[in-house]
Structures are given as structure tokens and as C-alpha cells.
Amino acid sequence: SQQGEEDPQALSIQEGENATMNCSYKTSINNLQWYRQNSGRGLVHLILIRSNEREKHSGRLRVTLDTSKKSSSLLITASRAADTASYFCATDAGGTSYGKLTFGQGTILTVHP
Amino acid sequence: DGGITQSPKYLFRKEGQNVTLSCEQNLNHDAMYWYRQDPGQGLRLIYYSQIVNDFQKGDIAEGYSVSREKKESFPLTVTSAQKNPTAFYLCASSISRDIRSPLHFGNGTRLTVT
Numbered sequence: 001s002q003q004g005e006e007d008p009q010a011l012s013i014q015e016g017e018n019a020t021m022n023c024s025y026k027t028s029i030n031n032l033q034w035y036r037q038n039s040g041r042g043l044v045h046l047i048l049i050r051s052n053e054r055e056k057h058s059g060r061l062r063v064t065l066d067t068s069k070k071s072s073s074l075l076i077t078a079s080r081a082a083d084t085a086s087y088f089c090a091t092d093a094g095g096t097s098y099g100k101l102t103f104g105q106g107t108i109l110t111v112h113p
Numbered sequence: 114d115g116g117i118t119q120s121p122k123y124l125f126r127k128e129g130q131n132v133t134l135s136c137e138q139n140l141n142h143d144a145m146y147w148y149r150q151d152p153g154q155g156l157r158l159i160y161y162s163q164i165v166n167d168f169q170k171g172d173i174a175e176g177y178s179v180s181r182e183k184k185e186s187f188p189l190t191v192t193s194a195q196k197n198p199t200a201f202y203l204c205a206s207s208i209s210r211d212i213r214s215p216l217h218f219g220n221g222t223r224l225t226v227t
Contacts, residue, residue, distance in 0.1 A: 042218030103155040
């Protein structure tokens with residue numbers, strides 16, 4: 001199975017609400033990254049959190065990492081219709097994996113105006 | 114503007130034909146990657162290259178080939194040996210092979226083989 005597994009598979013909310021997506025992984029990591037993909041397009045890097053960090057913020061995004069539980073969460077606050085996209089977590093394999101990332105299956109977020 | 118260009122956006126081929134997908138970057142990045150994405154799935158790594166004239170197999174390299182003759186270019190050939198080639202193909206690059214380097218993606222090529 002894949003290193004990163006997102007939960008839920010799909011999330012539907014109203015504009016202004018917060019959206020929380022979770023990612024679990026199996027092996028030790030050096031860092032965990034979150035990406036966003038609009039339909040039919042490439043992925044865009046959102047945020048990277050290192051294994052020795054517990055929380056990181058970027059604008060309306062908040063990422064947490066719990067290495068003891070091998071899990072991460074992405075919180076989008078005050079969501080907008082433009083946040084509608086698929087969100088993926090990506091992990092490296094640890095050690096000297098040199099940027100080789102493994103992606104989860106993604107969470108499809110729909111924000112209704 | 115710097116970025117990654119994948120062409121064409123849509124590609125149609127008959128079964129049994131080889132096809133080459135183009136990926137060009139002007140970001141001066143050392144590392145380049147090819148991923149495959151199937152509907153409702155995450156990305157799976159096909160091949161990656163950390164430096165010119167060198168590349169490594171990813172998780173699903175069978176039926177694919179690549180070359181890295183120039184820093185800017187990393188074309189992917191889908192051969193007739195690939196049993197299920199219809200998919201969305203994404204090319205990416207990163208500034209270095211440093212594990213903290215985020216990936217920059219192109220907008221993909223959707224390949225349909227009939």
C-alpha cells in the first residue's frame with residue numbers, strides 16, 4: 001500500500017467553514033509535504049514540515065505532524081470556493097532518499113459558495 | 114516566466130505504437146521526475162533523474178524509457194510493452210536532490226491508447 005493515505009477521500013463544505021484533511025504513513029520520514037491539484041492540472045506545492053517540527057503555518061493553512069502516530073493533518077481555515085481541489089500528502093522514504101516522494105491517493109475538497 | 118512545459122496536453126495513440134511525451138523546464142533545476150496518475154489515484158513514480166546523463170527507475174518503470182541528455186529536458190517514451198498506458202502523466206522538477214526541495218509540476222499530458 002502507499003506510504004501516505006489521506007482521509008477522508010472526499011469532503012464537502014460551505015464557504016467560510018474550516019476543512020481538515022488527514023494523512024497517515026507507515027515508515028519513518030525526513031519530511032512531509034502537502035500539494036494541491038486543480039482538476040486536470042499539475043500539482044502545486046503548499047507546505048513542507050520536517051520530522052522535527054510539530055506545527056507549521058502558511059496563510060490560511062495549518063499543518064501538524066505527529067511522528068509518534070505517523071500522521072499529519074492539513075487545516076484550511078475560512079475556506080473559499082477557489083479552494084476546491086484535490087489535496088495530497090507526500091512523504092519521502094527517510095534516510096537518503098534524495099527527494100523521491102511517495103504520494104497518497106488524495107482528498108477531494110469541494111467548497112460550496 | 115520560469116516553469117515546466119509538457120506537451121502535448123492530449124495525446125491519442127493506437128495500441129502497439131510507442132509514444133514520446135515531452136517535458137522541458139527553464140528553472141535550472143537539477144532533478145526531474147515522471148509520475149503517472151490514474152483516475153482517483155495518487156501519483157506513482159515512473160523514473161527520476163538527479164543529474165544530466167543519469168536516471169533511476171521508480172516504482173513502475175516497466176514499459177517506459179527516459180533520457181536526460183540536457184539539463185532542461187526529460188522526455189518519457191511509453192513503449193508498446195506498457196500493458197495499460199492510458200493515464201495522466203505528470204513531469205516535475207526540483208532544484209536539487211535535497212529531500213527538502215519541493216517539486217514543481219507541469220500541467221500534464223493525458224494519454225489515451227486505443
